[in-house]
Amino acid sequence: MLMDIKNNGSWILRSILQIRPDAKRLTQWDSLKRSEKFRLNKAYIEFLKEIPNVVWSGLVRSNIARPRAVFLLWLACHKRLPTKDRLMKIDIFHQPNCIFCNCAESVQHLFFECNVTSVVWEGVLRSKNLRGQFLKIAVAKTIYEIGWNRNRIVYNKNYTIRNTVNVIVDNIVNRVWVFPKYRHRIVQILLS
Template identity: 35%
Template sequence: MPKQASWMLRKILATQPTWNELQQPLKAGKSIVRQIYLQLLEYNVRVPWKCMMFRNAARPKAIFTLWLHIQDRLLTKERLVAWDMDIEPKCIFCDALLETRDHLFVLKDHPGPVNWNTHLQWLIKSSKGNSQAAQVVKMVYTEGVHAIWIERNQRQFEQMSRSVEVVAKEVAVTCNIRALPGIQQLLRQYIF
């Protein structure tokens, strides 16, 4: 493969083995589009947290924030400092530790040894399936992550802050509005 080739040309040339395999006769009852799709699908790794994305009743912007959060792509101060930005790396909430994803969403005031992987494994386990409890976990966690991130940004950029109770009530109201009727009854059991 030529080194001066563009990234797009390199990607196209890299699929050549796939195309060679597809030149073989069609399997009985399978279309060429299906064969191409299934062949290309093999190269994509399935993420274990996909259960958090699908059938989640949270708002689309909250689901997008969760997607960034799970992949550690939120622009925390740790990441901004790594890009040589001249900012104060301390957490806006506690003003003591470096602001990281783990500090903002996992380790904050949590007793015992918890890291991101154990937190994510618990989250995946709790949100798998179609049960009402799994639906509640997905939606409340997603809206909670979004609310924490919005509160962080408001404190950082607009010098506005709200109490924990106000943020929790906002998450509860949003989840109650977005939930299906059966899940709404389950959510109303919790007092905010």
């Protein structure tokens, strides 16, 4: 018998219950069951090993954030976060409103458009240290390069995509090199 997905359960638990068909395929359940104590982090890590080789897998696999954060990122990439627009389809929620601002809750809204949560993005992206600069340039340049290549292909069928990854990495180094205070760190990173 399957446990009901209750709307007063934790977000992470609801997420796990919703992906039961995928979780059942996990081959490591036997070893997880043998441990005296169920370790949620270990389950996440085992689950992440099962990730198909899709384009964003590097973002999840090589991410050293806490496993539960990576797991939610994995769900977001799979469009499987239990936001209300999805939960309404399976009759768990009947009001679609965002708890922060009352607009309709979706992944797009919750993480990018909500007036309340966007403050968090602003705070993180306003970070002035080198890591913050890397992050901002990487996000902006990756979106720019994808858009740039897309336009070239739309207007010139014979266009061959340039080595976008190298272009982005070169651009990050060049942009940060402009600031003398960051140069020694760039050299350290390039030589490491």
